[in-house]
Amino acid sequence: MNANQPPKPYLSGHYTPVTDEITTTGLTVRGTIPPELSGRYLRNGHNPKPGVTPSHWFKGSGMIHGIRIRDGRAEWYRNRWVRTPAFTEDAPLLRPDHSVDLAASVAATHVIQHGGRLLALQEVNLPWELSPELDTVAPFDFHGKLKSAMTAHPKEDPVTGELHFFGYSPFPPHLIYYVASPAGEIVRTEIIEGAGPSLMHDFAITRDHVVWIDLPVVFNPAELSGIPYRWSDDYPARLGVMPRTGPAEVTWFEVDRGALLHTTNAYEDEAGRIVLDGPRYDRAAWETSWKWWTGAPGHGTTPGTGSVGRRWTLDPATGKATEEPTDDLVTEFPAIDDRRTGLPHRHSYALAFPGAGLRDYHLAKYDHRTGARQLLSLGADRMPSEPCFVPAEDGTADDHGYLLTIVSDLARNASELLVLDASDLRKAPLAAIELPRRVPAGIHGSWIPDTALARADSPPNRMVTA
Template sequence: MKTISFQASPTIVWPNENPYLNDAWRPVDTEWTATSPDLEIIGEIPRDLSGLYVRNGHNPVHESIGRYHPYDGDGMVHAMAFHGGKVQYRNRWVRTVGFLAEQAAGKSLWPGIIEPRKAALRGWGSIGAMKDNAGTDIIVHGGKILAAMSQCSEPYRISPFSLETTGVEPNWARALFPRGICSHFKVDEHTGHMMFFNFGETPPYMNYGVVDRDNQLVHFEPIELPGPRWPHDLGMTENYCVLHDLPLFFDPERLRQGSHRLGFWRDVPSRFGIIPRFGKNVDVRWFEAEPCYILHLSNTFEEGDEVVMDGCIQTNPLPDISGLPTEGYERLKAMLDLHLQKARMHRWRFNLRTGQTREEDLDDQVTEFPMVNGLHNGRSYRYSYNAIPNKGFWLLEGLKKYDLLTGRTQTYMLPQGCYLSEAPFAQRRGATAEDDGYLVTFLTNLNTGKGECAIFDARDITRGPVARIVLPQQVPTGAHAFWATPDMLPDFEAGFEAALQGNY
């Protein structure tokens, strides 16, 4: 079965001079449903692969107000459901209030992250001027998909099989108003707890919270910071969370004048606040470390007296763009170049007994978007699966598997003109080892113009995909992804079969 459920009427003009609206980034205008057996499959889908792969991303419909940034576009979820060797694909826009308002108006009503001063309406996010696009992060918790944007937004719930937006989270979103929830929220698959944070430009500059397995907000605490910050991720262990206070934030003087100009303050140390899972602000223990910025963590765990945090450090998060032309998009490309930002795997050790921090690089190769086996998230682990970014442009062109016990690595590079998405780990049914499973990812294939879903054997990624599923349309480069096991979704098998028959 292949059906079109909705087709938008874009107002974006092509060819477009903005590189983040062309080629691998070019948005699609159609919502598809496609299921077995009407999907071309190259190779064979493993029969012991069962679950839901969801990936979020920014897919704008309308010409932007001011310059478009790749964080600005309307959120669109692409999803693959697997069971018993069968597969189904859907993509749907997240129907936020902002998306629906712009659909009704037939044009953009809010500016993006580059030019928030052009806002004419009340907005969302930590800046308070953006459209709530719910286009960055995505998880499954409480039996439904949860989507949000990185600058803080209302948490939107999405039905896992139909991908219908069911609205703002009904149980606890009101308690977070007006800040909402920021990516990256973390799910402890052992307890069902979801830990999250938000931030803004007025006190309290950060909040930290916990939602339990029954989808009830059971903890919400204001966190004192020296001023407005711009954090992006959150560390989670079995008993603690790690909050980030990093020296990449808006220039305080300019901010008082209403201008949002990011600065990297190289003489200000990074601070990491370790808080017990249900701790208060007074319980936070702050540790100092090398000035840096962090987009994405691999994992955080406890080892004796230490909390160990692994992730992709950036020691040059604001590359020097003074020599680049002010016209065009070379400056934006440089600002997002992970090679210029020097992103690489790094380890921080915070000693809870001595109060000392130790840190070291785990690799000198530029990698980002790390993923781990969800059962080891927050606990001791061995393997991290990272993406290898393109040099000079924000695209992901390969995978690298780290064995943190032996120091050995594996690498797989995609053919030229083909790019991947964040690749979460999907545990094989009956798995006996941490890497006994698959990596699942979307491919943006500029050579064919059709998107694909690729499945890798996580034990040996050098073999390349064991299966590729050709999709009805291109899948643009996106943001974050999540693998949901069947036990995260109520009545998974019945829901899968119903969706396969078109009963959603």
């Protein structure tokens, strides 16, 4: 990068990368950590190696930040790059013979647990397995049964414990659907006919259906940022509904033109219609956000510009789709109690960006039954991460639990992990775990309870009422 040019937005401010890996034990805790929290909070994000300026935010190397909690103590913090060939050897996704190296991942989007394995995910590659101490183990191809890339947003069914996921590609077959058993064995693989070369970052499941998102951000080799996708006014916007059992036949619903990176949840209502929630981008919002992600002139000050809450209702009986806004705030990174995945949810949470009347970053909580909204401001120059919901041990509703979020504090050049009471964001934090460094703003993370790593055949958490 030219010394006279300003730094890329995804390499400055809250997103300034760290330059090394550290381990610190015996973290200072203000307040009281609920004793039932026993596990690891892990958060993934793009953190290029020193001296590297990727051409797109999404191309930065993955780094996992982890906090180990047990018996009311914060035992350690550590951060580790995911040592894939893309990190250690600068290996490209495409080999010289134009074949795809699915192991050459930056592994920087998400980190999950399934079947007793920790997996770092990036949607155009294989997942990478990590040790409980965050050391890189190896790429994981589900014992040879995963032949394509894997989405960074799989969905675990809270009833069956199965993991639903997909791989997408700009080249046929564009979409492949997978189901893995609770133990991590792929038990279903289906090519989904009729899908196109769109950027399909996320999807949704309901109790009986899979919801596909085929929207007008499509493969375009003229895009030079290294992520070859652009908005197209010629590509139809549609959502697909497919039964989870039986033939992989998709019913497509035309919807208003827009883009959707992350779904909040989907479910079937009492009338048998499929309801899908998530923050939607129009063309102007998408293209302004893309400028931030690439550092192009005219970018805004935040990576999310203009994505607002929306609800789609898809009626299989009539073949019609309706949609409506659910909020006017600029939000991203929606979250729910994962025990409500595919089922009606009452509450959801999100990161709210400056704009639409907000001067600073906030956490937002929504009550979808009453329409109420709570906002938590953490103050100027402080940015929370994606909220992560952890259910309380004896909770009976989908807001009985805790929200975990890492806060980047620019003024203090510091970070802390907050433990919040999810039932009421107006309450003071239950605990603040002081971290030994400022953690750069990242993307997605997970709470990994000790029980999940102890037994690969652990039954899913019990469901709660919405």
